[in-house]
Every structure is written in C-alpha cells, then in structure tokens.
Amino acid sequence: MFTVLIADDEADHRELLAFALRRFGYQVVTAGDAGSAFDALAGGGIDAALIDVRMPGASGIDLCRRIRSDPTLESLPIMVVSADVHRERITAALHAGADDYLTKPFVRDELVARLGELLRRPGTGSCRSAAAARVALAAARQAVPPAPPTRHSAARHGTGVTPGAA
Template sequence: MPTVLIADDEVDHRELLTIALHRLGYDVVTAADSAGALARLAGGGIDAALIDVRMPGGSGIELCRQIRGSAETELLPIMVISADVHRHQIMTALHAGADDFLPKPFSRAELTTRMETLLRTRPSAAARSASAARAALLASRHALIEETPAVPYRHTA
C-alpha cells in the first residue's frame, strides 16, 4: 500500500490521522513541522502528503511551495488539512501547489474518498511536462501579440 506523510504539529491530530489511514491500509510516517517533513521526504518512499497549514518553523503553505520547487518531490500528491476554511486560505493552499484542501473537522469517509482520489489522479512527469510546455507556448504567444505593433486599418472604396 502507499505510504502517506502526515505533517501536523498537533500530536492528537497526527495520531488520529495515522489510525484512520492504517485502517484504510496505508503506511504512515509523521512529522511535527516543515523541517521534519522535508527530512522524511528526502528519505524517499512517500506516495502522498497530508499537511496542516499551521505549524511551527514554517507553514504548511510554505512547505507546499518547497515540495513543488524540488525536482524530487514536485509530483507528490499533496492534501492540505486545516480548520481555517476561509476562501483566501483555500486558494492560497491551492496556488502553493496543493492538489486538494480538506477542512477540519472531517469524516473518515471523506478522508477515505479524497485520499483515493488524490492517489489515483497523481500526475505523471510526462503530463506535468506537457502542461508546462502548453503554458509556456501560450505565454510566448501572448508576449508575441503584446509586442506586435498595431497596424491602422485603412478602408479603401
């Protein structure tokens, strides 16, 4: 079964998530902060990450950015978990690279469904590269259009 990293500074939350994920058949590794999570990820063998937003020494949002910024972990499926469910917080997490946002409190059924979806829709390196290439192509086309001087229209009768 897949191995899931849980990064949360609250011991009780880590334990509850660990129990729930073990019951679903997942292997679990935990970290109490961003530095510990990055150390666990550096060891390899992690298939997905559940990250709390508020942690000491660096937020879960910043951890998302670090994960996405590393070639070794850029494709790792990430679910951010938080009790802070303001639209701005959710959008910030998604813009930082999270694949999903799970608001606290949540049911075990919701966690199960979202974990299965997260792992099933994990992008391949080829798919992410193709997306990046499409984005670069669109950006270059936009830049070309912006740089092209406007030609006045002359009506001839």
C-alpha cells in the same frame, strides 16, 4: 500499499489521521513541523502528504511551495487538512501547489476517498513511481563513467584503432 506523510504540529491530530489511514491499509509517517516533513519526504518512499497549514516555523503552505519546487517531489500528491476555513488561506494553499484542501473536522470516509483519488490521478502513485525510477536511472547512468574503448568497439565505431594496433 501506499505510504502517507502526515505533517501536523498537534500530536492528537497526527494520531487521529494516522489511525484513520492505517485502518484503510496505508503506511503512515508523521512529522510535527515542515522541516521534519521535508526531511522525511527527501528520504523517499512516501506516496502522498497530508499537511496542516499552521505549524511552527514554516507553514504548511510554505512546505507545499518547497515540495513543488523540488524536482524529485514536484508531482507528490498533497492534501492540506486544516481547521482554517478562510477562503484566502484555502486559495493560498492551492496556489502553493496543494492538490486538495480538506477542512477539520472531517469525515474519515471522505478523507480516505479523496486521498485515494489523489493517488489514482495520472502522474501520481505508480505512474509517479515509474517516472521517479526513470529519473534515478538517468542520474545513475550519468554518474557512472563510460567504459574505456576496447579494440573491438573502436574498430566497430570507426575510430581508426584497428585490432593489433595497440
């Protein structure tokens, strides 16, 4: 089951989107502004984000840029869902890193179909999760200090230490 973040300053819009997604089996996390949305994303466990353009403080476009500049989130599928239909705004969102742009009002089935497609794209969904797991494993390996050499491993690697020489 996928978890989707909904970032929209309008509570009614968040609830409408959440209702639609839950009916199709998605888990939902909501945020009312870009800062709260980024904090939720940084906590992990979110597979995609639906972001409104106009929010207090940083805009949804700013949030897209911030997500794309974060190495742990850069491949997160992002769909902007906004009532703003101006071509310049749509282009700005796509240039900021949004994968898709859906205008309000939307048809629920179209929302779910387009979100499902984003989650199936290479580099997202389960593929993205596997990549994130590899990054986490590499970071964990770097964080753990190497084990001290033993007499057996030193002799095997030719470091000049021989058994009984300690």
